[in-house]
Amino acid sequence: MLSSSDNSYIHKKVISIGTVCELTGLSERQIRYYEERELIFPKRSNKGNRKYSFSDVEALMDIANKMEDGLQTSDLRKEITSKRLGEQKSESKEQMIRGQLNAYFKRRQ
Amino acid sequence: MLSSSDNSYIHKKVISIGTVCELTGLSERQIRYYEERELIFPKRSNKGNRKYSFSDVEALMDIANKMEDGLQTSDLRKEITSKRLGEQKSESKEQMIRGQLNAYFKRRQ
DNA sequence: CGTGTAAGGAATTCTGACACG
DNA sequence: CGTGTAAGGAATTCTGACACG
Numbered sequence A, B: 001m002l003s004s005s006d007n008s009y010i011h012k013k014v015i016s017i018g019t020v021c022e023l024t025g026l027s028e029r030q031i032r033y034y035e036e037r038e039l040i041f042p043k044r045s046n047k048g049n050r051k052y053s054f055s056d057v058e059a060l061m062d063i064a065n066k067m068e069d070g071l072q073t074s075d076l077r078k079e080i081t082s083k084r085l086g087e088q089k090s091e092s093k094e095q096m097i098r099g100q101l102n103a104y105f106k107r108r109q
Numbered sequence C, D: 001c002g003t004g005t006a007a008g009g010a011a012t013t014c015t016g017a018c019a020c021g
Helices: A017-024 A028-036 A054-068 A073-085 A088-108 B017-024 B028-036 B054-068 B073-085 B088-108
Strands: A050-052 B050-052
Touching (some): A054 A073, B017 B050, B028 B054
């Protein structure tokens, strides 16, 4: 029971950051920052250029949505960790609620 | 009955030429030349950079093999056209034989 | 015919830092 | 905390052309 399908190409790291920006609507700054916070893990080419897979792109779109909902990168980091431990359901429910509350108060400002 | 599978990502043109070189072992020059001969059709980014799909990469590896077998780009061009017309079998058989003969004589030189 | 290469320019990407808040 | 930006450098990509054969 895998969450992401194992189509030969989805995990190949071949897309450079500019193209990822176009696909996700995120800025380079945001994408690099999410890497710094260990939410995504691009490969590096010989000369040091970041290379992303389609699954990275999917992950980034998910991250973008959750950030909009008011979650913090630390929340998303925990989510990734707890996914590994199989405790996803209860954890993410809390975070979903917290995010929605955050978003609510942001709009009220 | 499609020859290439329709996995969401295989046809997305997101790979830049340098990465295609790494994936195929071909030079930039060769890849651009095969485009000039209308064997592949990359997209262009806003600023004019070529973007290839995984299916383009597969096509290039096929092209590379056939060029090694002694076929010419014009042969491969015909092959593509005849594929569209559904006359693939007889045509490609001739070309295969021609290619093998060419390769044979090349080695004899 | 198919491919290498030098040429010059334009666009891409990288890092570390300052800024705001 | 998350993101924008200016800075300077290095690597990428592009086109048109000459070369060999």
